[in-house]
Amino acid sequence: MSDISFFLPTRKGSNRVENKNTRSFAGIDGGLLALKLSQLIGSKLIGEIILSTNDELCIEIASKFKDPRLRIIERPDQLCLDTTPLTALIKYVPEVVRCEHVIWGHVTTPFVEGQEYDRIIDNYFKGCDEGYDSLVTVKELQNFLIDPKTGEMINSLKGQSGRWPRTQDLDLLYEVNHVAFVTSLNVYEDLHDRIGKRKRYHVQDTVTSFDIDWGDDFLIAESIYEKHRTS
Numbered sequence: 489m490s491d492i493s494f495f496l497p498t499r500k501g502s503n504r505v506e507n508k509n510t511r512s513f514a515g516i517d518g519g520l521l522a523l524k525l526s527q528l529i530g531s532k533l534i535g536e537i538i539l540s541t542n543d544e545l546c547i548e549i550a551s552k553f554k555d556p557r558l559r560i561i562e563r564p565d566q567l568c569l570d571t572t573p574l575t576a577l578i579k580y581v582p583e584v585v586r587c588e589h590v591i592w593g594h595v596t597t598p599f600v601e602g603q604e605y606d607r608i609i610d611n612y613f614k615g616c617d618e619g620y621d622s623l624v625t626v627k628e629l630q631n632f633l634i635d636p637k638t639g640e641m642i643n644s645l646k647g648q649s650g651r652w653p654r655t656q657d658l659d660l661l662y663e664v665n666h667v668a669f670v671t672s673l674n675v676y677e678d679l680h681d682r683i684g685k686r687k688r689y690h691v692q693d694t695v696t697s698f699d700i701d702w703g704d705d706f707l708i709a710e711s712i713y714e715k716h717r718t719s
Contacts, residue, residue: 490609492670493536493585494528495592497577499568500543505703509595510545513706514713518549520700524595529555530602533609535587540580542568575680582676592669592682596700598709599716600667604696611690612670621684622671626662627697630655662689665697 498521502508513519521539528537537558539550542565550560561584567577581590591608593600612623632655635642641651643659668690669682676682700706 489535490533491587492589493587498541514710520595531605533606615688620688621686623688625667625690627665629661629663666699
């Protein structure tokens with residue numbers, strides 16, 4: 489195990505997907521939360537798993553897991569509002585974690601297993617040895633992106649001829665996929681951020697990167713999960 493905590497925030501209510509953390513997902517009782525906790529427990533390197541929540545049902549579901557690394561911490565309601573700034577929650581993290589390094593992840597990434605979290609952790613610590621102070625998971629984005637204000641392509645390489653170059657000739661961008669933000673407690677305390685100034689990028693494929701944000705995402709993720717489970 490490594491000196492690293494996994495911070496897993498959930499809260500009551502969801503404006504876009506009703507009960508998305510706890511409703512049945514692909515026939516799994518306890519839904520996305522139960523699935524994510526099972527995946528995290530499958531990690532060999534995570535030293536501590538913190539469920540930070542004000543949701544009684546989340547607490548009930550998590551209480552069924554007996555892994556000694558799991559700590560359920562009731563989060564103050566004022567840190568669970570739609571209007572709560574992310575920075576306020578970031579500043580709260582050092583109050584509850586016990587390890588020197590932190591992974592911030594989400595229930596809504598159902599295709600990230602324990603082995604992948606271990607690869608992320610290994611990549612992060614290798615990066616620390618090379619002078620990086622944080623890691624963020626990303627998906628490659630190499631498609632036509634247009635600025636609606638100017639109508640211009642924003643990721644065309646300078647000097648390219650023609651309005652529609654081959655997509656493989658466009659600038660490669662990284663889309664943050666919300667699977668993992670990894671850094672030290674020092675960064676949380678000094679920068680009040682979940683990533684630092686010198687980031688290492690951990691690239692993941694489209695399925696691994698899938699994040700449930702809307703109702704359609706939930707249905708799509710269920711279909712993908714069921715397909716993978718039966719294949």
